[in-house]
Amino acid sequence: MVNILINGIGGTMGKKVYDALAGREDAKAVCGVDKHYDGCGIYVPIYQDIRDVAEKVDCIIDFSVKAALYEYLPYAVEKGIPCVIATTGYGKEELDAIQEASKKIPIFRTGNLSLGVNVLTKLVKQAAALLGDKADIEIIESHHNKKVDAPSGTALMLLDSVKTARTELTPVYGRQGQVGKRAKNEIGIHSVRGGSIVGKHEVMFILDSEVITLTHEAESKTIFANGSINAAIFLQDKPAGLYSMADII
Ligand SMILES: NC(=O)c1ccc[n+]([C@@H]2O[C@H](COP(=O)([O-])OP(=O)(O)OC[C@H]3O[C@@H](n4cnc5c(N)ncnc54)[C@H](O)[C@@H]3O)[C@@H](O)[C@H]2O)c1
CATH class of the missing domain: 3.30.360.10 (Dihydrodipicolinate Reductase; domain 2)
Structure with missing residues (x-):
């Protein structure tokens, strides 16, 4: 069972990942991080600051905003936690930071998880x-x-x-x-x-x-949610590196 932290859990995609995880036997949501969350329909602890997370986490799935990268990525590197980065819109600076972090932890990044x-x-x-x-x-x-x-x-x-x-x-x-x-x-x-x-x-x-x-x-955002969970499972036995859909197909 892979323990997932959903970064951006209160957003459209974060909620989809939470719902998709409820139907899986190979992975489960253990907590989430979000800056602005209304508190409806999610029954795992939600933190504003990732440094307060108390649960054991095997993978971070991120569907949030590009600025959040500088909060969860250093944390993931420090704790040795693999990351699935689904957020889009990054510029060169963020892509360089992801590349650098992938020398220390396994990272899966793609602009489209379908x-x-x-x-x-x-x-x-x-x-x-x-x-x-x-x-x-x-x-x-x-x-x-x-x-x-x-x-x-x-x-x-x-x-x-x-x-x-x-x-x-x-x-x-x-x-x-x-x-x-x-x-x-x-x-x-x-x-x-x-x-x-x-x-x-x-x-x-x-x-x-x-x-x-x-x-x-x-036709449905569920394909992206399921794709991110499959990517999280794929990362579990992988060494540090930058992975994409090409590695799964
Ligand atoms: N790669 C893919 O296949 C794929 C598919 C769908 C969406 N996306 C991308 O995922 C991202 C999120 O999409 P969405 O539709 O869920 O957006 P959304 O606006 O509904 O949700 C974003 C969430 O992130 C939260 N957030 C803001 N700052 C944060 C921080 N510092 N730390 C943690 N959470 C924070 C917001 O409060 C919000 O709840 C976008 O970049 C979108 O393009 C990628």
Whole structure:
């Protein structure tokens, strides 16, 4: 049985992880950390400060905000606790801090915990390689109106996939005004926000008179919660290092 601390337990995803853990026999929630929690529907201790945690923890699953990284990551390194980092929107400084910590503890980080999206990244890579510079490529991501970062972590993963085959491409984030003709080395990335869209990602390969679109649509956030629990279990016997979905698939 893997004892899980949920960081950001009061948030949308934190609650999903808590609910998903209730149905598992291989892992359980032992406590959570959150700065602002209304106290409803969660029956494990919730701390404001991770340094007050009293339970034995085998893994931290983080679905919170990027600033929280500097609170739980030093704690995890100090205590030797593996981490699943699902929060998105990190810049170079945070990614460097994660890389550094992964020299001491096992860390699993991905912009998207669903199996389908990770298969999509492989298909996108293949299509980009097959079509080469015959295709203009555009990425469109759509999410609910509460998402705070753009483009999504998944759109950036898809950009990386395209760039493994088309290294010359430079991202253009949305277009506005007199932008001129589309340059050959552009890849457009567009963010749509509204309502309760769980997450939709489309990669368009636009040729002369034909278009191929590869699409993934998440229908429920439960896929991300289950993915994070599977990642926590995967980390249990792993040495220090930085792991991703590619290591699980
Ligand atoms: N990798 C994936 O597959 C995946 C899937 C879904 C969401 N996400 C990401 O997970 C993150 C959380 O998403 P959400 O929809 O649950 O957001 P949310 O706003 O509903 O929840 C965030 C929670 O973090 C809490 N919090 C704020 N500061 C904190 C701190 N210092 N320590 C601990 N908790 C703190 C907030 O009070 C809140 O309860 C986002 O970055 C989102 O993009 C990733």
